[in-house]
Amino acid sequence: MATTMTHNGTLVEVRGLKKYFPITQGIIIQRKVDDVKAVDGLDFSIQRGETLGLVGESGCGKSTTGRTILQLYRPTEGEVFFEGKDLARLKGEELRRMRRHMQMIFQDPYASLNPRMTVGDIIGEPLEVHNIAKGKEKKEQVQELLQVVGLNPYFVNRYPHEFSGGQRQRIGIARALAVRPDFIVCDEPISALDVSIQAQIINLLEELQEKFHLTYLFIAHDLSVVRHISDRIAVMYLGKIVELTDRTALYQNPLHPYTKALLSAIPIPDPIIEEKRERIILTGDVPSPVHPPSGCRFHTRCPLAIDICKRVDPEFREVGAQHWVACHVV
Amino acid sequence: MTTTISLATRTSAPTLKRSPSPWMRIALRTLRNIPALIGFLLIVAFFFTALFANFLAPYSYDKQDLDNIEKPPSAQHWLGTDSLGRDMLSRLIYGARSSAFVVLLVTVVNLALGIPLGAAAGYFGGWLENLIMRTTEILFAFPGLLFTFLIAATIRPAVLDWARSNGFADLARSGYLDYAVVIIALGFVGWAGLARFVRGQVLTVKEREYVIGARSIGVPTWRVIGRHILPNALAPIIVALSMGMGFIALSEGYLSYLGIGLQPPNPSWGNIAAENFGRYWRTFPQFLWLVFIPGLILTLIVLAFAFFGDALNEALDPELVD
Amino acid sequence: MGTLLEVKDLRTEFHTQDGVVHAVNGVTFAVDEGETLGLVGESGCGKSVSVLSVMRLIPQPPGKIAGGQVLFQGRDLLTVDDEEIRSVRGNKIAMVFQDPMTSLNPVLTIDTQIGESLELHLGMTKEQARKRSVELLKMVGIPEAEGRIEDYPHQFSGGMRQRVMIAMALSCTPQLLIADEPTTALDVTILAQIIDIVKRLKRELGMAIIWITHDLGVIAGLADRINVMYAGFIIETAPVKEIFGNPLHPYTLGLLGSIPRLDETRKEKLTPIEGLPPDLVTMPTGCPFYDRCRFRTEKCLHENPPLEVSAVRHSVACWNWQDVVKARGRA
Numbered sequence: 001m002a003t004t005m006t007h008n009g010t011l012v013e014v015r016g017l018k019k020y021f022p023i024t025q026g027i028i029i030q031r032k033v034d035d036v037k038a039v040d041g042l043d044f045s046i047q048r049g050e051t052l053g054l055v056g057e058s059g060c061g062k063s064t065t066g067r068t069i070l071q072l073y074r075p076t077e078g079e080v081f082f083e084g085k086d087l088a089r090l091k092g093e094e095l096r097r098m099r100r101h102m103q104m105i106f107q108d109p110y111a112s113l114n115p116r117m118t119v120g121d122i123i124g125e126p127l128e129v130h131n132i133a134k135g136k137e138k139k140e141q142v143q144e145l146l147q148v149v150g151l152n153p154y155f156v157n158r159y160p161h162e163f164s165g166g167q168r169q170r171i172g173i174a175r176a177l178a179v180r181p182d183f184i185v186c187d188e189p190i191s192a193l194d195v196s197i198q199a200q201i202i203n204l205l206e207e208l209q210e211k212f213h214l215t216y217l218f219i220a221h222d223l224s225v226v227r228h229i230s231d232r233i234a235v236m237y238l239g240k241i242v243e244l245t246d247r248t249a250l251y252q253n254p255l256h257p258y259t260k261a262l263l264s265a266i267p268i269p270d271p272i273i274e275e276k277r278e279r280i281i282l283t284g285d286v287p288s289p290v291h292p293p294s295g296c297r298f299h300t301r302c303p304l305a306i307d308i309c310k311r312v313d314p315e316f317r318e319v320g321a322q323h324w325v326a327c328h329v330v
Numbered sequence: 331m332t333t334t335i336s337l338a339t340r341t342s343a344p345t346l347k348r349s350p351s352p353w354m355r356i357a358l359r360t361l362r363n364i365p366a367l368i369g370f371l372l373i374v375a376f377f378f379t380a381l382f383a384n385f386l387a388p389y390s391y392d393k394q395d396l397d398n399i400e401k402p403p404s405a406q407h408w409l410g411t412d413s414l415g416r417d418m419l420s421r422l423i424y425g426a427r428s429s430a431f432v433v434l435l436v437t438v439v440n441l442a443l444g445i446p447l448g449a450a451a452g453y454f455g456g457w458l459e460n461l462i463m464r465t466t467e468i469l470f471a472f473p474g475l476l477f478t479f480l481i482a483a484t485i486r487p488a489v490l491d492w493a494r495s496n497g498f499a500d501l502a503r504s505g506y507l508d509y510a511v512v513i514i515a516l517g518f519v520g521w522a523g524l525a526r527f528v529r530g531q532v533l534t535v536k537e538r539e540y541v542i543g544a545r546s547i548g549v550p551t552w553r554v555i556g557r558h559i560l561p562n563a564l565a566p567i568i569v570a571l572s573m574g575m576g577f578i579a580l581s582e583g584y585l586s587y588l589g590i591g592l593q594p595p596n597p598s599w600g601n602i603a604a605e606n607f608g609r610y611w612r613t614f615p616q617f618l619w620l621v622f623i624p625g626l627i628l629t630l631i632v633l634a635f636a637f638f639g640d641a642l643n644e645a646l647d648p649e650l651v652d
Numbered sequence: 653m654g655t656l657l658e659v660k661d662l663r664t665e666f667h668t669q670d671g672v673v674h675a676v677n678g679v680t681f682a683v684d685e686g687e688t689l690g691l692v693g694e695s696g697c698g699k700s701v702s703v704l705s706v707m708r709l710i711p712q713p714p715g716k717i718a719g720g721q722v723l724f725q726g727r728d729l730l731t732v733d734d735e736e737i738r739s740v741r742g743n744k745i746a747m748v749f750q751d752p753m754t755s756l757n758p759v760l761t762i763d764t765q766i767g768e769s770l771e772l773h774l775g776m777t778k779e780q781a782r783k784r785s786v787e788l789l790k791m792v793g794i795p796e797a798e799g800r801i802e803d804y805p806h807q808f809s810g811g812m813r814q815r816v817m818i819a820m821a822l823s824c825t826p827q828l829l830i831a832d833e834p835t836t837a838l839d840v841t842i843l844a845q846i847i848d849i850v851k852r853l854k855r856e857l858g859m860a861i862i863w864i865t866h867d868l869g870v871i872a873g874l875a876d877r878i879n880v881m882y883a884g885f886i887i888e889t890a891p892v893k894e895i896f897g898n899p900l901h902p903y904t905l906g907l908l909g910s911i912p913r914l915d916e917t918r919k920e921k922l923t924p925i926e927g928l929p930p931d932l933v934t935m936p937t938g939c940p941f942y943d944r945c946r947f948r949t950e951k952c953l954h955e956n957p958p959l960e961v962s963a964v965r966h967s968v969a970c971w972n973w974q975d976v977v978k979a980r981g982r983a
Binding site for chain 1: 694695809810811812839840841842843844845847848866867868869870872873892893896897906907908909910911912913914915916919921922923924925926928
């Protein structure tokens with residue numbers, strides 16, 4: 001997998017991306033008292049045709065990253081190049097037209113479909129607003145899309161509430177596919193689904209990637225799922241990427257102490273292996289992104305922390321071939 | 331990829347049949363509730379009476395029968411006559427027309443002001459929101475009804491004077507300007523509540539994932555508001571409107587009762603009650619019920635709208651399964 | 653070791669507008685003293701409803717326990733009076749729920765909430781209860797327990813609240829702890845902390861545990877035995893290593909094939925279970941898994957297979973489990 005990505009070229013490049021959400025006080029005169037530093041300086045790129053996994057615990061900023069890349073949140077700082085164009089500078093109509101090339105699949109299949117629109121209207125809407133198809137042609141394309149995601153094309157006139165979670169997620173996928181995008185941000189697309197349905201969706205996403213040459217940013221909290229579907233994986237902690245490498249190296253040669261702890265914390269569905277596993281149990285909780293710890297953000301929970309970690313934020317540097325890590329101890 | 335289609339193996343075969351729209355399901359669910367159904371029928375009867383008052387009423391509302399003055403009910407005048415010999419039943423029926431006219435127009439004023447202002451405040455935020463919301467708060471600082479009375483009492487003489495001195499004396503005399511005064515007074519105060527409500531709804535719906543989803547596929551802003559936000563915010567707004575209509579009918583009754591609303595001979599349940607109350611309280615106790623019938627009708631109208639709105643509110647939960 | 657809890661042919665249904673939802677359809681299982689039983693299945697399979705029925709915590713109506721027996725230390729909990737069931741709940745059998753946010757009363761201090769059951773069940777004084785509460789908080793690894801005992805739930809993080817819930821459940825040293833998806837809402841590093849604590853407590857206190865989960869990973873390292881549930885039936889039961897090493901029911905096999913493993917070396921395709929679980933209102937007559945099963949035959953459509961012993965301590969409800977074994981051998 002690691003070999004296929006090199007000669008395809010970069011599709012998305014993120015430089016110094018920051019997204020702060022202001023905390024305000026006062027009703028008539030609002031003044032900013034602080035920021036939630038949800039995403040605090042990210043640098044990475046996504047190659048055409050690959051799946052980049054973005055993994056981290058709740059509140060680490062992984063979903064915000066996805067939404068900021070797609071300009072659903074405007075970045076506080078930094079650049080997002082999509083095929084060489086800086087999305088952060090695009091506005092209004094120009095940005096709206098770019099959306100044809102980049103789409104999103106959401107976590108909650110119950111919340112992400114408009115309950116008052118039929119499936120046909122939901123999937124047909126992107127075709128309409130981007131002037132791709134109208135009328136009969138639109139209807140045909142919608143039915144074809146339903147078939148592509150494994151749903152019965154006769155379902156066009158039904159409403160979202162008539163479907164199960166897994167089926168709704170397929171509708172969401174069909175909507176994202178409608179405009180034939182190059183790039184899809186999958187924001188925890190399976191977290192809300194039952195185990196047996198999760199595998200259906202993962203397989204579907206893999207099949208579609210092959211069929212339509214899609215590039216994915218796959219965001220999830222479950223490292224086993226991320227590792228399964230991704231070519232490369234970025235591990236996030238409190239608004240920063242702490243380690244970025246390919247799927248094999250991440251599992252066989254994790255360098256950052258947080259990655260190590262995360263890997264060891266994930267249970268493996270095999271009682272014989274579980275019996276022998278030694279766990280690195282982190283103490284304490286994830287600190288607040290409003291006042292992140294000084295220096296390295298992980299130093300409050302890090303078993304290896306030394307003095308410098310409290311003072312200096314480690315640089316995100318390449319330590320091996322395509323293996324990036326931000327840690328003083330490595 | 332046959333996957334979920336196997337769902338069909340034990341259930342019926344899928345058809346292209348259109349599922350009942352959410353609005354249809356809501357209507358059916360609402361009317362399954364008995365008080366709501368009764369309320370709905372009363373509301374229908376109210377508007378029906380208003381619309382066809384000229385066919386339903388045996389006499390005109392201002393026709394005087396000088397041979398029958400202050401008469402108790404008879405075959406000729408089912409509810410009797412007042413001190414000017416007017417048929418009370420006819421006046422009550424025409425009262426529905428006045429009431430419905432005011433209710434509908436005030437609602438239109440509320441909608442025209444409340445929805446755009448509320449939606450703009452909710453969607454765009456910033457100074458616009460501040461301006462609109464602070465204005466509504468100023469309006470709210472006064473006790474609602476009292477404020478309405480104050481406005482009606484202040485602008486009524488001014489409007490009538492203006493009309494008389496500008497060659498609209500006939501119009502001033504006809505009493506149509508009274509309708510305008512009542513509608514302005516109620517509309518001026520009423521939109522604020524609706525605007526606040528709409529803003530709240532828009533704020534909630536704006537953050538829903540399907541709205542972000544719509545933006546992510548590149549739906550233009552006006553279409554996001556029109557197709558994704560408003561239809562989903564509309565349901566509770568309709569409930570608020572339904573409940574509000576009962577209140578408007580009641581307020582018109584109050585204004586007219588106090589003499590700052592609709593003036594006789596134009597009939598209003600409020601002024602009918604007032605006329606009969608003032609005149610016959612001691613000497614003609616048989617006319618007491620002429621005070622109570624308009625009051626009773628108003629009460630029923632308020633309850634009807636409330637029950638209907640309440641059931642509607644329950645039925646509007648989109649997650650509810652039939 | 654003796655049998656602590658014995659559930660026989662338990663049936664629970666819910667009477668709703670849409671009809672009768674058959675949530676639990678004749679479930680029989682036992683928990684030995686000191687044993688950890690994993691109850692595994694997807695949402696709506698009846699795993700939570702069956703243990704809530706054991707505790708008689710099903711809201712009635714719309715719920716109704718339609719039949720069966722729940723023998724706890726020889727007494728049928730379904731027939732004892734309300735007084736008696738209350739003396740069992742929280743005392744001999746304790747529960748930990750999924751959402752630590754809503755299971756704690758936000759307006760009472762932690763002290764009051766743990767103390768309540770100590771005073772109620774063990775007749776402790778306020779002073780004794782407080783001392784014991786601090787001990788319990790220390791036991792579940794809450795730092796500076798003395799200082800935090802008078803805090804309110806919102807002052808604790810999600811993981812800490814779940815520890816408080818466990819401390820509360822352990823307050824009367826129950827013989828059976830029922831944990832209903834207690835780790836689902838937690839992040840993975842916090843989950844590891846909680847599982848670590850539960851394992852240690854189990855060793856120290858020797859209580860039996862029923863652990864309800866949809867996560868096969870969590871249960872693999874925790875349970876002694878596993879019941880797999882589907883559509884209100886137990887469809888397979890076996891010791892944990894047997895379930896993972898020798899799954900006999902097509903559904904169990906499907907579940908195992910559905911989850912990506914962290915330790916997979918190559919990118920392998922997952923083998924999901926196609927389709928959806930059946931509607932619990934219009935339950936089919938044959939095997940509930942028929943629609944989604946790769947091994948189905950004509951017989952499965954008409955007759956629901958009973959849970960029958962297939963090997964030592966291993967039972968499965970499938971007419972064609974031998975085909976499953978053969979298919980596994982080929983793969």
